[in-house]
Amino acid sequence: MTEVLERLLQKPEDNSFSSVREQASLLIKEKGLPDKKNEEYKYTPISRILEKSFANYTGNKQSQLDVLRTKIPGLSMAQMVFVNGQFSEELSHCPCPIGMEVSTLEDKNYSASVEANADEYALLNASNLNGGTIITFKKGAVIEPLIAIVHITDSSKNQAVAYPRVVIRAEENAQASVVELFTGYGDAASFTNAVTEISCANRSMLTYIKIGNENDNQLHVGNTNVDVAGNAVFTSITANFGGQMVRNNLRIALHESYSEAHLFGLYMPDNKEHIDNHTVVDHQMPNCESNELYKGILNGSSTGVFNGKIFVQQDAQKTNAFQSNKNILLSDNAAINTKPQLEIWADDVKCSHGCTTGKLDNEQLFYLKSRGIDESSAKVLLVTAFANEVLEQIKDEKVRVYVQNLLHKKIEG
């Protein structure tokens, strides 16, 4: 395991993040990449697969941007494009709406927080920190258009590793929506290790959509950390349609009163794919609310993992926290491991979680068939309906249609 870690830790060059990189790489070397014995990574042996796929990794090759431009669908709607973790000016076109500011991490004197108890892969990202983007939604700004960011991991010439880092800040009373799309190009193995930091100031409203549409040679670990201040509303929609192994860590801290978090998720692995969603909602102050709905549709011999933690700290009285995880297994070889977890230290709370796993309802199928709809269309209809509960949360029509197309391709393929 240490060998692959050495390969994944790029040689530190002198840049303004040297001290953070050094600090983080010391920590990750000490902790090592998480193995099967690590409770958090019990069902997701991503370190082992990294070890296998990246034993000979020597660094990324330069990408041909012209090729990417034609090969990656949906690129035209993106304001910002990252190739192998680096911001690509050529592919991006950011006419910034008024009230929004895009700058580099260096410009803002950004310093990544490096904590010993952070996720190992977040530390790995920090050890390789080499630029990134900060998007700021100014005080009181209401940004109508959805801001789209596309991350491409290009492994067409060689194995590729990307460490993108995006920081999103919504200032007081700001309202905005951001979508991050992760995709890949090329046949060699690739590994995307992304970190997204989000903060929502008082009374802001932010919607964050993460779409994963990766190839079956792509590994992905994403860490999204969200801080939500008083009276702010944060909505997260995570939709994953593939990747050899995908792990999403979403951590939301409601650290002031009257804040809200809404989390929606859809995961649709097929063949031998593996998608793992770990979410944490940390209620630290009274009168906050969280809602969580994650749905999985599993086909082929794929595996899905869901782990939803809700913490209600002692001060967080009058908390409402709800969580639900529903799964459909479409094939006999698909498997799901789910662990909805509540840890509550306050008494005046209303918390619940539920989780179900099953196959498509035979009676519903029969109902449709008896009305002349053939079995495969009936299945598509039922699965679409199941998924739509999550997808209709995406208010932007272009993105919703894009995601629904991914869904249809996945069901029919």
Next chain:
Amino acid sequence: MSKDAEILDEFTSKEYEHGWTVDLEADEAPKGLNEDIIRFISAKKEEPEWLLEWRLKAFRHWQKMEEPSWAAIKYPKVNFQDIIYYSAPKKQKKLKSLDEVDPELRETFKKLGISLEEQKRLTGVAVDAVIDSVSVATTFKETLAELGIIFCSFSEAVQDHPNLVKKYLGSVVPQNDNYYAALNSAVFSDGSFCYIPKGVHCPMELSTYFRINAANTGQFERTLIVAEEGAYVSYLEGCTAPQRDENQLHAAVVEIYVHADAEVKYSTVQNWYPGDKNGKGGIYNFVTKRGICAGDHAKLSWTQVETGSAVTWKYPSCILKGDYSVGEFYSVAVTNNYQQADTGTKMIHLGKGSKSRIVSKGISAGFSQNSYRGLVQVHKRSENVRNFSQCDSLLLGDKCGAHTFPYIEVDNSTAQVEHEATTSKIGEDQIFYCNQRGIDTEAAVALIVNGYAKEVLNKLPMEFAVEAQKLLALTLEGSVG
């Protein structure tokens, strides 16, 4: 030379090497744990050689294992070398009348509604001849023997039914299963053995209560229950009366083997000393309980009411191997003051069409922490499995915690698995409603808690359920206000 003597001989010569002597006549082994102590225990109990070997194998596994630390409980580390692993059952001091019994204890008995005669038995007061519990027990034993049911202490079973013990011991909980099970396998003192022959429906609730000599089974208890094809038994362990014990660590193992079409119902009421109001003292209860539904249509049902112990670590589990077998788990766990409970179940679905149901009700008060930790696992080849889990938590007071850690692993698409959990406190409107009708707050809480736990209490045998209800109220006494 007989085998036993051989063992003794080997043992005595060996100990000399280490310059360490044990008086075989002694009632107590010296403190500490090593192979010699295990040989000593085994020799004392005149066990056959295979059992000694079995214990030693467990001990060797145990030495390689690490104390588990994953549970949501905190306690000072147990020094396993500071424990006496064998002491002969002590004769209880006979008291002349109930007046000599600790008044506090009598007050508790009164609240629980335990009959005078039973109080005497529990406190060790000499019981008059007419209703001597021993004679009651003897009558029961005769009835059972007529049906071919074996119900005796573990040591007796080792002597009288060695083949049965050999066949089933460790068949459900192997020696190296976990840290505490390995420890128990190495040093278990005594326990119960129960065997129900084919097709026999046991006519009464079997309870450790009726088994003489069961009073002092020690801290490493071992229970083995075997139900042959088509048999039925309802087994009761523990009692509602508070139990004090000078041993702080309890690591028991319960194994249940259920053959085809048989049904075993296992109910526990645990009320060990939970420590004082400041969390000092109290018993650590680290128990491994597991049953296997080996044959088709077998059924195993666990019901537990956990109110005692400073630390509880207990996961009664069902391995549903037979097709169409059924596993059930009903639990009420109450924690108050500084008690900690990490309890739940495992339902391992291997058989086709197997079903399981989990109902867990946690109640936390004071500064206590109460966790549900469960696993529902559906294997690839087990089709049409059905599981329903419900684990609710009730919080009384803002210093306590309630946690839920359900693991659900489904490898078959035909399975239908559902889990739901809620956490809340008692509604102020509910309390107000009771107050308004002249029920004071404490009684109201007891009433509401009992209603909340009713689904589980209903599964207990009747007379037990009544006592358990009172016990719940008693445990929560002083937690309101």
